[in-house]
Amino acid sequence: MQNIQKGKNSMETKVKKGYGKGWALILYAFLAYFTATAVGSAMNAASGTLSELRGWNAALLTSFISLGSIANVVAGFVFGKLSTKASAKKLSIMCSVIWIAVVVGMGVTTNLWAFAFCLIIANGISSALGYQLAPVMISKWFPKRKGIIMGIVTMGIPLCSGFATMMYQAGYAAMGSLGGFLPFIAVLVVALIVLVVFLADDPADKGFNPDNGAEAEAEEEKGINKESIWTTQKLLSTPQVWIHGLTLGVQLLFASGLMVQLFPRLLEIGFDPGMAGMMMLASGLLALPGSYLCGVIDSKIGARKAAYTSYVFGILAMLLNLTGNTVCVWISLVCIGMVVGGAANWPASLCIEEFGDSFANGYGIIQPMIQVVGAVGPAFFAAFYGMTGSYKIPYICGAVLMFIGLIGFATLAKPGFAKKEEEKYKK
Known part of the structure; x- marks a missing residue:
């Protein structure tokens, strides 16, 4: 009987090794970080292309990225504060929907200032998705293994920087102005599906122990500390x-x-x-x-x-x-x-x-x-x-x-x- 119990414990240990269901969060956070730099990186190619297509000043288009950086800071403070009170998952879903809407706006509008508004909002919202909200979820799912997890998911940033220009140009060549931004929208749609179907703020809701089997040090370490x-x-x-x-x-x-x-x-x-x-x-x-x-x-x-x-x-x-x-x-x-x-x-x-x-x-x-x-x-x-x-x-x-x-x-x-x-x- 004792041997059977040992065997059962051994099986449980084997099941809990690795990242298990946490891979869904790793994939989502990777795509969120990819999206976080998508607008700014895409504008390296889009500024010249849209200048020719719409007659807009390329230098002015590039300067909008700087205003987007200010939006990053504002969004960071706002969603950083909100994430202490509300669900990071729900906030991320809301941000994803807004981002998709304003990026579509960037692709279809012929008004320069409407384009600028959409770009600035998209930049700030995507920064909140990647830099602000994704780490909140990671802190709950991987409190002890956060180092290696952050090392994996932040690879989305340089990957986007390296391929954004090619993605935009390929999309633009195939489907025009909106098409240039569709590859980035597709990335976030995949991330949104993973978020909605497979993830929760509390990993226990998806049958996942923090760090996939590493015991939590104390009960009060779980979730948001609302009495902080x-x-x-x-x-x-x-x-x-x-x-x-x-x-x-x-x-x-x-x-x-x-x-x-x-x-x-x-x-x-x-x-x-x-x-x-x-x-x-x-x-x-x-x-x-x-x-x-x-x-x-x-x-x-x-x-x-x-x-x-x-x-x-x-x-x-x-x-x-x-x-x-x-x-x-x-x-x-x-x-x-x-x-x-x-x-x-x-x-x-x-x-x-x-x-x-x-x-x-x-x-x-x-x-x-x-x-x-x-x-x-x-x-x-x-x-x-x-x-x-x-x-x-x-x-x-x-x-x-x-x-x-x-x-x-x-x-x-x-x-x-x-x-x-x-x-x-x-x-």
């Missing part, structure tokens, strides 16, 4: 929240600004446009293994220690690129891939470590802070280029920026600050 001390006022009045937002934001500032300026820098070094374009595509694809590797590092040593690697890789990327040597430049692209992957991974993973069941509260404030800092990236590199007429000085400044970020994070960002604050309220 981490109100918006409390978060904004806590210095460590600002320190984490600003120092981690440096990584996004670096990654976003660098990717915008990388192509002209490669031309400046001496690569022809064809080779520079191939290297740009390679830099996006290299962020795929970079993102996954960041997740592996996170799972091995924790998000806080792992976050140091992005600063180091950022410094190396700049120094190697400044040599102008072909081999060194290619290695710098690998380093850039690690920075891009890490910049998307660490905020969510670190907030899960710090805030636990109050993740939605803390992340809902820290992530928008990071986005505010990151939005400065393109202007940061462009400003130094404007003053010097060369990308050499901006790249030196980029290395200095990451060094300052590294020192700031190492000396000012304190581990366990959330738990210490919570302990004060228990006394």
Whole structure:
């Protein structure tokens, strides 16, 4: 009888190994992160195409992306707050429907300002879907394995950056203005079906234990902590929240600004446009293994220690690129891939470590802070280029920026600050 019981327990253990039903969440979050950058990435091709088709100014169309970045921040704060009160699944369904509607609007409207309105709303809503709401669900389904999960799902960001132009051009060639955006709509429709059919806010509702078999440490760690001390006022009045937002934001500032300026820098070094374009595509694809590797590092040593690697890789990327040597430049692209992957991974993973069941509260404030800092990236590199007429000085400044970020994070960002604050309220 005892042997039968042992055999039964062994079978249960085997069933629970791996990600099981959690693969549905992994697929959904991957597609949500893909969608999060779809509009901005597609506009690289759409701005020129729509300029010819509609007679709109291409530079003005491109500038709308910057307004979309502001919408990202606003949406981050709004949906970060809402996710502490309401179902992340229901909010995601609502966002998906709105996104599909406004992207269809981008494809069919002939009015420039209607197009701008749709683009800005789409950018903000998609950012909320990927960066804000998907991590809330991940924090409940994979509280202990969040590092490797974030490493997988954030691969959707560079994948979209690498293929968005081709997707838009293929759709446009087949079906015109609306057709250019249909491939991205199709991606989100698939994600929406997975979300509605296979997922729930509480993994138990789908017969899934957190981390697929890893026992929860305590009953109170499950679900949203509605009694959390981490109100918006409390978060904004806590210095460590600002320190984490600003120092981690440096990584996004670096990654976003660098990717915008990388192509002209490669031309400046001496690569022809064809080779520079191939290297740009390679830099996006290299962020795929970079993102996954960041997740592996996170799972091995924790998000806080792992976050140091992005600063180091950022410094190396700049120094190697400044040599102008072909081999060194290619290695710098690998380093850039690690920075891009890490910049998307660490905020969510670190907030899960710090805030636990109050993740939605803390992340809902820290992530928008990071986005505010990151939005400065393109202007940061462009400003130094404007003053010097060369990308050499901006790249030196980029290395200095990451060094300052590294020192700031190492000396000012304190581990366990959330738990210490919570302990004060228990006394």
